[in-house]
Amino acid sequence: MVKEDEATKTVGMDQRKKINCCCLTSNITRIDDDEKELHVDIHRGLFASNNEKSTAIINTTSTTNNLNLNTNWYDQLLSNVRWHRVKYKSSRFQKDCTTPCYTAFYGGRTEYAPYIPIPQWFQPLIDEVNSHLGDHVQFNAFLLRLYFDGNDEIAWHTDGRTFLGEKPTIASLSLGCKATFEMRRMTNVWPCVNGSNNISSNDSTTNSKRAATSTGVDTTTPIQSFTLQDGDLLVMRGNTQKHWHHRVPKEKGRGVRLNINFRYVLPGQDAERGQMTYYKYMVFGDVPIDQEPPSWTYDTIVSKKGGMMNFVQKGISAMVPRESSSNCRPRKEKNPTIMIAIPSRSLLL
Numbered sequence: 001m002v003k004e005d006e007a008t009k010t011v012g013m014d015q016r017k018k019i020n021c022c023c024l025t026s027n028i029t030r031i032d033d034d035e036k037e038l039h040v041d042i043h044r045g046l047f048a049s050n051n052e053k054s055t056a057i058i059n060t061t062s063t064t065n066n067l068n069l070n071t072n073w074y075d076q077l078l079s080n081v082r083w084h085r086v087k088y089k090s091s092r093f094q095k096d097c098t099t100p101c102y103t104a105f106y107g108g109r110t111e112y113a114p115y116i117p118i119p120q121w122f123q124p125l126i127d128e129v130n131s132h133l134g135d136h137v138q139f140n141a142f143l144l145r146l147y148f149d150g151n152d153e154i155a156w157h158t159d160g161r162t163f164l165g166e167k168p169t170i171a172s173l174s175l176g177c178k179a180t181f182e183m184r185r186m187t188n189v190w191p192c193v194n195g196s197n198n199i200s201s202n203d204s205t206t207n208s209k210r211a212a213t214s215t216g217v218d219t220t221t222p223i224q225s226f227t228l229q230d231g232d233l234l235v236m237r238g239n240t241q242k243h244w245h246h247r248v249p250k251e252k253g254r255g256v257r258l259n260i261n262f263r264y265v266l267p268g269q270d271a272e273r274g275q276m277t278y279y280k281y282m283v284f285g286d287v288p289i290d291q292e293p294p295s296w297t298y299d300t301i302v303s304k305k306g307g308m309m310n311f312v313q314k315g316i317s318a319m320v321p322r323e324s325s326s327n328c329r330p331r332k333e334k335n336p337t338i339m340i341a342i343p344s345r346s347l348l349l
């Protein structure tokens with residue numbers, strides 16, 4: 001495994017370079033490895049809440065636009081997004097599956113119901129990311145993830161899909177607690193399982209064991225491991241999705257983390273292949289086309305889990321994990337006098 005702290009080595013796969021970002025407020029860790037087809041940038045702390053951006057306006061050299069990075073997007077998302085768990089019957093494995101993190105989705109193509117338009121409050125974040133990365137990307141589909149605690153995860157997968165184009169640029173913003181983001185090289189990003197190579201059911205949300213027991217992993221290339229901190233914008237470019245899987249594993253002690261995946265869905269009929277299946281496995285699960293899955297606000301999720309904790313540990317005042325963890329920053333509580341308890345899942349087992 002190649003780790004973050006070896007970032008300055010330039011031998012073999014370890015081609016990580018630290019460069020200054022055009023906005024001058026964040027560094028970029030850049031990997032451009034043509035041989036292994038790994039093309040990744042991490043704009044460090046671009047949207048971090050503790051950035052000293054008091055003037056709020058940062059001139060970029062890549063565009064003539066100004067960026068306003070002053071919004072606390074972590075708070076915005078936790079206040080405004082309704083989250084659901086993606087549930088579906090896997091035709092491949094003949095069993096019920098649930099995505100092991102919370103999901104929300106905005107935008108994409110209107111004909112793929114349930115279509116949830118991009119909310120007004122969210123648009124400035126899109127504008128900032130588009131503006132920061134330059135005119136070549138104009139994202140139009142947004143996959144949001146809430147990893148409530150260290151038991152939530154996304155298993156190995158590629159984001160490559162026909163409807164995202166040949167060489168999709170995927171930007172991925174991390175907010176809240178830091179997490180490990182791993183990438184492994186594949187000889188086949190859609191590996192066979194039990195002799196089947198049905199790419200339609202190969203998605204990120206089924207269990208990670210499947211990928212591990214299937215073929216397709218390039219075992220000669222070390223796994224690349226990145227620590228993504230609050231405000232980091234990771235960008236995967238070029239042919240990366242054709243050759244690499246990525247995942248966010250479970251991590252003991254991790255508190256609340258948000259991720260926003262910015263994608264560009266192609267227009268036109270040619271780009272329709274796989275889109276229905278994608279929505280089933282990655283976005284809404286098995287809900288009928290005219291319905292949305294049951295969803296909850298973050299506060300409801302917290303209060304439900306708090307209720308369970310109170311039941312298990314009667315009389316004990318438990319702290320919200322993200323407030324007690326050093327790599328997390330707490331959301332401004334609307335009512336700071338109310339203590340909310342969240343269960344550690346291990347306590348409930």
Ligand SMILES: O=C(O)CCC(=O)C(=O)O
Nearest residue numbers: 143145154172248259261
């Ligand atoms: O949470 C992350 O950093 C990655 C999420 C992801 O890969 C996905 O939603 O496709």
Ligand SMILES: [Fe+2]
Nearest residue numbers: 157158159246
């Ligand atoms: Fe992904």
